[in-house]
Amino acid sequence: MIVRTLEECQNSARKIESETGTWNSVRMLLKDDNMGFSFHITTIYANTETPIWYQNHLESVYCISGEGEIETVADGKVYPIKPGTLYILDKHDKHLLRGFSEMTMACVFNPPLIGNEVHDKNGAYQLSAEPVTE
Structure with a gap:
């Protein structure tokens, strides 16, 4: 069994800040956990726009709080x-x-993501990142 808290992950290498300053992603479950998917809690900052095109991944996103839009x-x-x-x-x-x-x-x-991915120039995550170390 794997048990992690959001707080633990936020205070580790599992928290990734975007290079654009529009979001951060706390990667709670990663490829090395061998579940076949990764799970993240992502914060999208207010008054921002992020171009995204996940050419290598499928994603589902559930909004817990806040408001925005996707085009x-x-x-x-x-x-x-x-x-x-x-x-x-x-x-x-x-x-x-x-x-x-x-x-x-x-x-x-x-x-699943390995853990340290950030968007490339197309707004995608590449498949060749190095694993995150705790």
Whole structure:
């Protein structure tokens, strides 16, 4: 059995700040845990916009708190995000994520992240990062 607290993970190498300053991600479950997916608590900062295109991963995101929106680039559709909203990027959707207020999100990635990934120039995570050490 694996047991971790959010507080433990926030105070370790499992907390990753984006290079753009628009989000942070606390990676509570990673590839080395051998569950077949990774689980993260991500904070999207207020008054930000983040271009994302997960070409190598599928992601589902559940909003715990805060408000914002997601816009799919291909068709320009905009979807509001508020507590209780789940969105699923099942087609490697290129999108813009906007935080109107600070948002706390629970995120699941498949394949699982190793732990230290940040977005590349396309807004994607690469598959070749080095594992996080506690």
